[in-house]
Amino acid sequence: MNNDVIITCAVTGAGNTLAKHPDIPVTPTQIADSVIAAAKAGAAVAHIHVRDPKTGAGSRDVELFKETVNLIRESDTDVIINITAGMGGAWFPSDEDPSLPGPGSDVISAAERLAHVKAVMPEICTLDCGTMNFGDNEIYVSTPDCLRAMAKQVMEWGVKPELEVFDLGHIRFAQQMINEGLITGTPLFQICLGLTWGAGADSESMIAMKNALPANTNWAGFGIGRMEMPMVAQAVLLGGNVRVGLEDNIYLDRGVLASNEQLVQRAVEIIERLGARVVGPAEAREKLGLAAV
Template identity: 65%
Template sequence: MNFDVVVTCAVTGAGDTTGKNPHVPVTPKEIADSAIAAAKAGAAVAHIHVRDLETKQGSRDPKLFKEVVDRVRDSNTDVVINLTAGMGGDWVPSAEDPAMPGPGTDMISAEERLLHIGECLPEICSLDCGTLNFGDGDNIYISTPPTLRKMAEMVKEWGVKPELEVFELGHIRFANQMIKEGLIADPPMFQICLGIPWGADQSVDTMKVMKDHLPQDASWASFGISRMQMPMAAAAVAMGGNVRVGLEDNIFLDRGVPARNEDLVTRVVEIIERMGGRAVTPQEARNKLSLRGADAS
């Protein structure tokens, strides 16, 4: 059981959710305001994507990230900023020639994937530790070993903590290899991602198996998607982990009730407290996760 829980709020994501919930933030101001509201509700960490202002789909524009980060920092609201570094790995084969990229493909280099990280220097950035069939279509998310090693090397040099996002056991195996190679600063930090088609299923058994493959000194969190968001949060706390909630992973508070990020944070904090634990402050999260800005004492 984890009695001192780091709550992360994944504020908006990149999925096609804006038409399903009017509270999904799109503009930099909306995303920053939602991150601030989540922090005030008890989230220690805000995991941030940005969206194209016209299409409302996920974007990797460094200017949009910079505006969101500046707005959060200028608000004087204390929250650990965690920026996604997962954009730029989408491959969709062409229907005419599967050897060629089709519409929706967005493949860029490791350096390009980290442009906004280098400019904003958040305390945490995500590092998706492998390739995955993403959903039931032809979309493949690609993160190859050379790309991941280069990204890990760069963020370590900048002092940004990589959140090692793992969607199946092979991802943990490669993350552990990067740790052995000295590419990941101690102690490592993992996010066990459950329920994304076609990654690991969202169940207590799956979470435990994946947790048991992590290094002994690792900090970890987990999340489930849609209606399994809160059950998986409770399971993570019971197993000694931290939690992630937010509109990236689930857009409803209850059946048919669109959520706001702060609603989901409030709900998970209530669950943690009913289990006998508490949500830690951002500074306590920095200390617990050994982030830049942790107390030297």
């Protein structure tokens, strides 16, 4: 069991959740305000996507990331900034010719996937450690060589990669990058459960993936939808940290829409009822091997 738990709040994501929840943070100000509220509720880390303010769709616009991160940094609230580097891997096969990209496809180079990371230099950014079926007609493309290039670049910048793993094969490749010297220091993993068609959000999957992690690893785990809070408890019991937030689940209770602040508060309650405690950003930095700010 982990007695000193780091909470990450994934505040908005890039999915089509706005159609179901009218208060999903969309603008830089809304996202920054939600990060600040989540941090005050107990989140030591904020995992940040941005959205097009006009359409609400997920975006990789560098200026939106800069504006959002600047607003957070200019506030009086300390929080570890964890920026997504997962945008730019969407492939929808064309109905007319499956060898060609269809509408919605957005596959770009390693350098382009990191343009916004370079612009804001967060303490952490994500690396999605493998290609997977992300829906019935969508492939998320994250090739080994692309990941190698991204890992090398963020290492040179001093940004810690959070290795997002959605299945056991992703852990195998993350271990390979460690073996190749592309991941240095104590690795940081995020076990991502319940996404189509990755590992399920259940105890057996989390146990199997936790057991496959390299030794001397920091890790967290999450489940999407109604399994968000059960996976909070499961991760703590297995010795990990946790992630909650509107990117992963939009409900506080059945039929009751949530805010990020409320989801963090619920996670804090679960953690404390298990007999553990929630750590703040300063202690989280020490645990994760991040430089103090």
